[in-house]
Amino acid sequence: MSRSEHTPHGRQHPRWHDWRWQMRHEVTGRHPALSAFGVTEEVIARVHSRYPVCVSPYALSLLDPSNPGDPLNLQALPSARELRDEPGAADDPFGERRGTACCRGLIRRFPDRVLVMAHDRCAMACRHCTRKNLLPDAEVIRTTAQLAAAADWVRARPEVREVLISGGDPLLLSDRRVTAFVKAFADLPQIDAVRVGTRVPVTLPMRVTPALAASLGKFRKVWVNTQFNHAREITPEAAAACALLVEAGIPLSNQSVLLKNVNDSADALFELCAGLQRIRVRPYYIFMCDPVKGTAHFRVPLVKARRLERELAARVGGLALPRFVIDRPGAYRKVPIGESLRSGSAPCRSR
Ligand code: SF4
Known part of the structure; x- marks a missing residue:
């Protein structure tokens, strides 16, 4: 299965190259397309409520559904690790x-x-x-x-x-x-x-x-x-x-x-x-x-x-x-x- 088949419409969509169409079809929070990448619905929901999840169809098409550790997946998909407390970290370290x-x-x-x-x-x-x-x-x-x-x-x-x-x-x-x-x-x-x-x-x-x-x-x-x-x-x-x-x-x-x-x-x-x-x-x-x-x-x-x-x-x-x-x-x-x-x-x- 190609990567683009995991996007809501796929690269074959006639308006794929229209950036406004891309933004209207952003994959956010509970979108079913995210489930193809091995992140559980529970993790997506918990993380999304604090740190919104949103990925353009184009960016989603570059992810690798067969590898949760893929470098592009890690930048785009939510992880429960985002919710862990960390001493010394701040919401706004630069004021x-x-x-x-x-x-x-x-x-x-x-x-x-x-x-x-x-x-x-x-x-x-x-x-x-x-x-x-x-x-x-x-x-x-x-x-x-x-x-x-x-x-x-x-x-x-x-x-x-x-x-x-x-x-x-x-x-x-x-x-x-x-x-x-x-x-x-x-x-x-x-x-x-x-x-x-x-x-x-x-x-x-x-x-x-x-x-x-x-x-x-x-x-x-x-x-x-x-x-x-x-x-x-x-x-x-x-x-x-x-x-x-x-x-x-x-x-x-x-x-x-x-x-x-x-x-x-x-x-x-x-x-x-x-x-x-x-x-x-x-x-x-x-x-x-x-x-x-x-x-x-x-x-x-x-x-x-x-x-x-x-x-x-x-x-x-x-x-x-x-x-x-x-x-x-x-x-x-x-x-x-x-x-x-x-x-x-x-x-x-x-x-
Ligand atoms: S790193 Fe830049 S592009 Fe990515 S969410 Fe932050 S401000 Fe936006």
Whole structure:
């Protein structure tokens, strides 16, 4: 039985390539399609009530029903391990809820950058998500007036020169709305780069249409960061989505998360980084999994991450070599893992 036969409609559906159709047919909570992957209904119901389950038909079609330990299954399907208590983990380790106090939908952790919360949904609820405890009630910008207020807030702080539009996934908004977000900040003379953080090239690549790529490319300030975590996510559809963005003049970088049993081997990382380079996506960061509640089962010990970093450096050139970093609560920059090991200041459970 092919993988796509486990999706609600299958790749043969005439509207398979229409991203809005994909979103209307998302597989959520109690959908019978999930039972094909060996997760019990009881686990799905318990986890879904705390951490919503949702997978686009496209992302579901990549999963492997014959292997519960498949690296893509682990990122997409709920696990009872998400509900275990974990000392030292937090709902919001980076204080992002507090960060929104400056202006609705804006979070500022670094002096020269702000994060704009443009959406509270994604094409797939990744089980390892850093914001899994925040997204369901995140304060996002929903109105034109809120967007104008956020742009005014940035304009009044000329030291801010970079804006990251994220969420949730901003590319689930309409073309018109995505463009409005980008324009609001790209038009500020102080802004050198508008970064768009999105996982749609991985989980909903049909969302990247020629029209969307062209309208983002026009600004000449847009950079796109995506998150491929495994080489099997680099499908022909994903490659085509990335090609549209690159050919519209948009630099593409990838920020992976180092995830236990997903990509925590030198071979898996080599395949991922080589595959990304092949489709002209720069492997930029490998993040240690943050100390967020519900993600302990994904965390990789820091000493192992350091070893993987060295092994990968021996196999790929600099252009395909990401930096292995920790995003530490309270730090004003991403901390290289070697430095963190030396200072003994790794987050709990990462060593
Ligand atoms: S796409 Fe990003 S923000 Fe959305 S669930 Fe996945 S990791 Fe979280």
